[in-house]
Amino acid sequence: MAELQDRIAFITGGASGMGRASALAMAGEGATVVIGDLDEGQAKAVAAEIETAGGTALALQVDVTDDAAIQRCYDVIGERYGRLDIVYANAGTPGATGNNVTREQYDISVAVNLTGAYFAAQQAIPLLQASANVGSIIFTSSTAGLVGSHLSPLYSASKGGVVMLGKSLALALAPKIRVNVICPGPIDTPMLPKFWSRETTEGLDDRMNAWLAKDIPLGRRGRPEEIAQAALFLASDRASFITGVALPVDGGFVAK
Numbered sequence: 001m002a003e004l005q006d007r008i009a010f011i012t013g014g015a016s017g018m019g020r021a022s023a024l025a026m027a028g029e030g031a032t033v034v035i036g037d038l039d040e041g042q043a044k045a046v047a048a049e050i051e052t053a054g055g056t057a058l059a060l061q062v063d064v065t066d067d068a069a070i071q072r073c074y075d076v077i078g079e080r081y082g083r084l085d086i087v088y089a090n091a092g093t094p095g096a097t098g099n100n101v102t103r104e105q106y107d108i109s110v111a112v113n114l115t116g117a118y119f120a121a122q123q124a125i126p127l128l129q130a131s132a133n134v135g136s137i138i139f140t141s142s143t144a145g146l147v148g149s150h151l152s153p154l155y156s157a158s159k160g161g162v163v164m165l166g167k168s169l170a171l172a173l174a175p176k177i178r179v180n181v182i183c184p185g186p187i188d189t190p191m192l193p194k195f196w197s198r199e200t201t202e203g204l205d206d207r208m209n210a211w212l213a214k215d216i217p218l219g220r221r222g223r224p225e226e227i228a229q230a231a232l233f234l235a236s237d238r239a240s241f242i243t244g245v246a247l248p249v250d251g252g253f254v255a256k
Ligand code: NAD
Pocket: 012, 013, 014, 015, 016, 017, 018, 019, 036, 037, 038, 039, 062, 063, 064, 065, 090, 091, 092, 093, 094, 112, 116, 140, 141, 142, 143, 183, 184, 185, 186, 187, 188, 189, 190, 191, 192
């Protein structure tokens, strides 16, 4: 039997990058996947991709900075399925980089990366509790949530908060719901170059590749599918004794 057969999963930021790859992977293992994203057109395209491959998916427009919009998603899920088994709070923004961010830029980064993750999880709890299965909440933090980031102190601060959010919720929600955090290193998605093009896009690939060669033991950027494998594992019963973990998936970056 597929390992997520009969499970209902909600993935924020599921329209692109690692959220999309995770949606495809979970649907491939039998989950019904609800894709929540700011970009409704892309979310629908991913849902259509899943349906074409024989899976079941639903696309919902959501801005995770808007509690009412998050609640509308959970209302739809409640009406359709009556429960939820997996929440992957993955939506994020690189936000402003550098050391001269404005208050407005600060507020946006924290609103998406930390506050959005918090409420996507908190508002899901009644539906997770309504399921007979042990629930799984997964957050996407970053290696920048584990070690400081010279590119963006603001991003690091918001993602560091996500690590502690995951650990604390793991304690608060055990044993009914497991909560874990994925900390990706540099992953080949549309977001990656945004960290490196702060002042100029000139020589972007060369600058990124020089950094990868120097700082990533495995010497390359990761693929979104490699994050999806970690999400799939943490969502599944194979991870039944794992909660409160912040898992780097980073080619060895934070091992140093
Ligand atoms: P991506 O740009 O491919 O995907 C991000 C998705 O989030 C997009 O579909 C976007 O529309 C959606 N989104 C953004 N703001 C939103 C909001 N307010 N509400 C709902 N959806 C929103 O990027 P990705 O690299 O797949 O990023 C996924 C997660 O991984 C993010 O949390 C990011 O911070 C984190 N991350 C990325 C990297 C990397 O190198 N790419 C490394 C570490 C962590």
